[in-house]
Amino acid sequence: MNTRYLFAFLVVFVLFLVSWLGAAAGLGWLFGVVIPYAAVVVFVVGFARKVLSWAASPVPFAIPTTAGQGRSFPWIPQAKIDNPASNWGVFLRLLFEVLTFRSLFRNTRMRLKEEKLTYQLEIFLWVGALAFHYAFLTVLLRHTRFFLEPTPWCIQVLETLDSFFRVEILYPGVQFGLPAVYLSGFVLLAAVVYLALRRIVIPSVRYVSLASDYFPLLLIFGIAFSGILMRYVTKVDIRAVKELTLGLVTFRPTVPEGIGAVFYIHLFLVCTLLAYFPYSKLMHLGGVFLSPTRNLRGDTRAYRHVNPWNYPVPVHTYEEYEEEFRDKMVEAGLPVEKPLADAADEAAQEKE
C-alpha cells in the first residue's frame, strides 16, 4: 500500500463529501457562486504570479538541447526544427512540442535481456498523454456553451464533431446515449484511468510518484465521472444550470432551484482544480513555453547571447603566468613578453 495515492484519494473523497453535503444542506450560494468566483480569482492571480516569477529570473546562457544536426556548411543538411537556427525554427519546435509532444514521441523503453540492451519505441505514454490533453481541451471548449449565449457556431461545430459517433442503448432497465454521446468525455475518462494505472502499476513510475501526482489525476477522474453521470444518467435541468453559469460570467449571480447535487459536486471539483493549478506541477502548461532547452536557437556561436548579470571574475592573467614561469619559458625557447633582463631590471627598481 502506498500512502501517497491513498492520501490523494482521501483528499478527493473528502472534497466529494464536502460538496455533496453542502449541496444537500442547501448551500447553493456558497458552492454555486462564492467558491467558483474565488477559484477563478485564485487561478488567474496565481497563474500570472507564477509566470511572472519565472520571467523575473533571466536566462543567462543559451542552453538549447540540440536534437539534430546544427547549422553548418551549406552542403550539410540542418535539422531545422530540432536544432533551429532561426526564430521561425524555434517557433516550429515549440509548436510541435506543445501540439504534438514531439519529445515524448521519442520515448523508448530500455530492456536488458540476455546480456544485451535494447531500446524499443514506447508509444503508449505519448498516446495516453495526447489523448488526455486533447480530450480535456475539447471538453473545456464544449463547456463554453454554458458561458456564452448564443453558443458560437464554432462550438456548435465542435459539438457536432464530438458527437458524430452515436451510441444508443435501450434495454429494459438500461437506457443510455441520449443526449448524444460526446466522445471526448469518455476519452478523457479512459486516458485519466490509463495515466493513473500506469503510475500505480509501473514500478519505477510508482517509485517516483508523489501525492501531488495522483491528486490531479483522481480529481480529473472525479470531474469527468460526475460530468458523464450528469449528462447520461442522473440528468440535471440544463436550463437551470446555464442560468447559474451565465449568471456567474455576467456578474449577475443567481442560484436557480432544482439543480441536482451532482452538479455542485462537479463544480466544486472543477473549482478545486482551478485553485490548485497555479501551485502545482500542472503549471507545466505555462512552463513548457519557458524551458530554455527548447525555446532558444541552436546557433549560439553565430549570435551572442547576453547574460544580464555577467560580472567580472578574477582571472589568472598571462602576465602573472609569465612572471611565474619566465625562466623556464626562456630556457625552453618559448617566446616571452618581457626578456629576462628587463624583468630583472624592473624587479631591482621596485626594490629601490
Add this chain to the structure above:
Amino acid sequence: MKDKRWIVSGLVVFLLIVLFPFWYNRGRAVPPPEVKLTEKAKAEKECVLARDYMKAEHMQILDLWRETVVREGNRIYTNPKGREFVMSLSNTCLDCHSNKAEFCDKCHNYASVRPYCWDCHIENPKEAR
C-alpha cells in the same frame, strides 16, 4: 528585456482566452428563456410524466416511445397514474406543444442542443397537412 515582453504578451493572451466569457458578455443580462405553454398545454396541467422529470429527461421517454412503436408496434403508453397516451411525437407531444419555436427550440437553442427529432419529423404536422 525582450523575452519578458514576449512572456507578458503570452500571459495576457492566455488570460484573455481564459476569461473570454467574462469580457465577451460584458455583464449584460442574459435572461434564461421563458418557455411558453399553449393554452391547451396550460389546461392540461401535467404532461405525460411529472414536470421536473420532463424538464430534464424528456429525451429518455421519447427514445422509449420510438423504440416501442417502431420495434414492437405497440402504440399505447400508460403513465404511472394510469392514463393512456398514443406514443407519437407529432400527434401527441406536438398536439399540446404546437408552438415548437416557443417551446422546444427556445431551451434547445439556449443549451446548444440539436436533437435529431426533426431530421425525420416535420415541425408542425397540423399546418403541413
Add this chain to the structure above:
Amino acid sequence: MAEAKPTPQDVLHRIQHTPPRSDWMETPVEIRKGMYCYAANPKSVATLGLPHPHAWNPVEDDWHLPENWQQILHEGFKERLERFRSFKVFMDICVRCGACADKCHYFIGTGDPKNMPVLRAELLRSVYRNDFSRMGRLLGKVNGARPMSFEVLREWWYYLFQCSECRRCSLFCPYGIDTAEITIMGRELLNLLGLNIDWIATPVANCYMNGNHLGIQPHAFKDMIDFFVDDIEEKTGVRVKPRFMEKGADILFITPSGDVFADPGTYTAMGYLMLFHYLEEKYGLKVTWSTYASEGGNFGFFTSHETMKRLNAKMYAEAKRLKVKWILGGECGHMWRVIHQYMDTMNGPADFLEVPVNPITGTRFEQARSTKMVHLVEFTADLIHHGKLDLDPRRNDYLKVTFHDSCNPSRGMGFFEEPRYVIRNVCNHFYEMPANTIREQTFCCGSGAGLNAGENMELRLAGGLPRANAVQHVHRKYGVNMLACICAIDRAALPALMDYWVPGVQVTGVHELVANALNLPGQNERTTNLRGEEFEELMAQAEGQSDEG
C-alpha cells in the same frame, strides 16, 4: 587493483531495474567504495579562492561543515533561482511522467533508482518544496518535501557526482527539463560548502595556475610536443615544426591537455601536428599553440559557472595577446559545449578577432561568426570537401570503425555530420551503432563531467555499459575494431570501458585517423601507423579476422 573484478557477465546479471520496496525518502544513502570520487584537496580549493576549503572524507560521519551550512545552502539556492530561469522552471514543472527514467546510462548500468534523472532532480526539488513553497512545507513528505539535513546533503553529494551532465534525459523530457542544469546548480551549492571532488578541484586549480588541467608547466608542455615531433619523424620521415605563442600567427589552436598527456589521445595530438604541418607546407597557414591557454577542457564547468568563466577567459585573452585572426579548437566534448553555448556570453564579445575564414578554401564559418572559434573537425571537413587534403584512406583499411557521438557536441551543438564526413573520407570501413545509441540519442562514456577518476571505476564501468553494449553489437555484427570519438575524456575513458566490456576494440580520435591517411610532402614509405604498428601485420590480422567471420 588487488581485488578481483567481477566478470561482465556477473555484473550484467546483477543489475536490477526494479526499485526497492522502501520509499526513496526513507532509503538512506550508502556512500559505497568504487562509486564515489575522493574529496577535494583543500589546497586546490584554496588556490581558486573558493569557499570553505577543508579536509574531509565522504565516508565519515562528520564532513566538517561550516556551522551555518543549511543557511548557506538555502541562500545559495535562492540566489540561483533568481539568476537562472532554467533552474526555477525545472524545479516547478516536472510531472514525474517517468519518460526520463530509463534514459540515464547510470541508471541503466546501476539500477539505482536515484540515478533515474527524475529522482536525481527530486533530491533538490524536495528541498525546494520545503524551502520555497508554502503548500510544499505544509504537506511535507507525502507531497515530496523535506528539510535539508545531513542525510539529504550526503545524498546530494553522492548522486550529483553520479551524473555526467550528458543531457540525454533532457532530450526525452516533454518539457526539456535538463538534469545537467540541475546537477550544475547542485554542484555549485555543494561547492559553497567546499564539497567538491578532487578529480575536479585539482585539475581546476592546475588549469587556473598553469594553463592546463594536468598542471604541466610551459617548458614541460613544449617538451611533450617535441617528443611527438620526434615520434612523427620516426614514423613518417617528416619533421614537423609546431609554433608556440607566436604573435601574428593566423590561428590559435587550443585542445584539451589530455591529448598531450595520455594514450590514445597523444596519437590524436600527433594528428593535429601533422595536419598543421601539411597546411603550412602546402598553403602557408600558420597555426600556433599556447602554453598559457593549453587547456581546451574546462572542469570549471563542473564546479560553478563562475569558475568556468575564470578558466575559459584565457582563450580569448591569449588570442587577443597573440593577435591571431581566430581560434581553432581541438577534439573535446564538454570544451565544445562551453565554447558553443557559454564562451561568447561569458567572455565575449570577441570583437578583436575576425569572423573565421578558412584561407585555404575561402569558406566563411558563418556558424562561428560571433564566437570566432571553429571546431577542428569542421575545419578539416571543409578542407576535405574542397579537396585540399591529399588522403590515402587505404592506410586505414585494417580498421572497421564506428563513431561514438560525445554527449556535449551532440546535445549541446548538434555536431553529427562533420565527424562522419571526415571519417568516411579517411576510412573505407565505417559502421554505425544502433540508431537509439548515436547522434542526439548517444550514450555517455560513463566518465564525463569530471568523473573519470580511478577510484570510482565501478561507477564508470556501469555508466559506460550502454555505450559498450552498443559497441559490442557492431563488434559482433561487423567486426568493428576501432571506436572513433571527438572527445578527450572519451579517449581517456573508453579504453578501460572497452577492455572490460568489449575486448578487441580500440579507441581513437578522428584526427589520428586523418593523420594516418594524410600524405605529407616528403614522407617516407609509411610502413607503420602513428602507434608504431606495422601496416602489413595489421592488414594480415584484419584479413584473418574477416575470414573467420
